[in-house]
Amino acid sequence: MTLGTAAGPAASATGSTGPAGGLGGHLAAVTLPPCAARVEQAEAAVDRLRTAAVDAVAVTWVDNAGITRVKAVPLGALVHAAQWGVGAAPCFDVFLADDGITTSPSTGGPTGDLRLYPDLDRVVPLAAQPGWAWAPGDRHTQAGTPHPGCQRLFARRMEAAAAERGLTLRAGIEVEWVVALAGGPQDEPQYPTHGPAYGMHRLTDLADYLRDVLRALGEQGLTVLQIHPEYAPGQFEVSVAPEGPVGAADTSVLVRHTVRAVSARHGLRVSFAPVVEPGAVGNGGHLHLSLWRDGHNLGHGGPGPHGLTAEAEGFLAGVLGALPELLVLGCSSPAGYLRLVPSHWAGAYQCWGLENREAALRLVTGSTGERAAAANAEVKCFDASANPYLAVGAVLAAGLVGLDRHLSLPPEFTGDPAAAEPGSVPRLPTGPAEALAAFERSAVLREALGGPLYEAVLAVRRAEGEQYAVATPEQLVAATRWRY
Ligand code: GLU
C-alpha cells in the first residue's frame, strides 16, 4: 500500500528502493555498508578509543518493552563485531519489561540468531564509566540483510521517508528522572533532597551530583540546554540540543545511562519509570520536533495557526489524529496510564494548544526574534518507558501521512481541558487496552512498522496488558519503578 504521492527532490539522494511517497521501502537507508568500509572505520575507532583508555564497548539496542539491552565486546573484538556483528537472539523482540518472554507470529523460542552491529559513527567513551565506550546497535540477519524487527532501522527508514520528500526532522527527547538513596528500601524510595519543586534548595542539596551529570554529558559530546529540579519528590530533568530523529533517540539512551552511571557514583538509584509514587506527578519523555525543508523551519512564517506552514500543519494534524495508537509506542508500560492523567502536565487530552502544558500536543513558537529557529511542537503524552526509536519513527510515519494528505488541525484548545465541558475535549486512552485497540486499527502504523515489528510490538503489549490487568496502581508501580 502506498499512502501518499508527494515524492520529494531528495528521492534519489536517499537511494530509496521503496515506493515514492510511501512509508515502506527505503532499503538503502538500512543496508550495511560494505565489509571493507566497516573494517576501516572500526580500525580507526579502535585507535581513537585506545587513546581514550577504553577497554570495552557496550553495544545497545532497545527492545519493544522499552528496556535497553546490551552486548559488550572488548576493544580487541571491535573490528570483528563491525565485520560480522555480535550475536543476539531473535526472541529479544518479544521480551517483556520484567524479562518474561512471549511469542509473536514471527518470533519466539530459543532458535535462531541475529547480528548486532555497532554504529561506529556514534561510538563514544563513557565519562562516568571509565574504560567503557558505548555505541548504539542495528540488527541484521546472519545473511547481512536488515532485520525487519529492528527498531532503530525502522526509525532510519522513516527518516529516509522524510528525506525522500525533501524534509528533515529535528527532534529532542526531554529526560525526567527521580533519584533515591541507593541503600534505601526498594518499595519506599528515600529521596536525597526534600527541597520544593523547581526549588534552588534541591539544586544546592545535590550540586556536586548535578555538576557531574552535566560534565559527563558534555564530555560525551552532548549539548545540554537545561537542567532543573522537577515537580515530583526527588525529580530532575535535563534537555539537550535537537538533532535528527535517530540521533535524538540514540541520545536519549545515552543521556539516561549517563544519568544512571553518575547517580551510582553518588550513591543514588534512579528511576525513569512513568510513575515512581502512585498518585504523584510522573516522569515524562516529551518529544520535541520541528520539520525543516531547505534550511527553513516549516513551523514558522506560514499562513497557518501561529505561523505554521501548510506542511507543518498537515504533519502535526497527522500526529494529533494518531495519538491514541501512537501511545502504544510512546507510552510502552501499562504504568504509563497512571501518569497520563489530567492536571499533571502529562498531556492526557487529544488536543493542541500554544504553550498549553495540558494538551498532548503543545505548540512552542519561542521568543520573538528566535522563532525561525526555535518554533517546534512537543508531544507531551510520551514517557521514558517508550522505545525512543519506535516513538520517533512512528511520529514521523503519522506526520508524513498527515502532510501527504494535507490535513488541517482542529481548533486550538486554550486552558485546562479538565475544566472544559465534559466530553468536549477527547481524552487519550486511559489504559493500555484502549490504546492497543487503536493500534490494531492503524493501517498507517502497520504499514510503516512492517509485519514482523508490528506483530512483535502487539505481542509484547498484549502480554504486558494481561500481566497487569488486575494489578492495583501500587502493584503496577512497584513492578515497574526500577525497571526503566
Ligand atoms: N512530569 C510531567 C510529565 O509527566 C511533565 C512536567 C513538564 O511539563 O515538564 O510529563
Ligand code: MG
Ligand atoms: Mg519536565
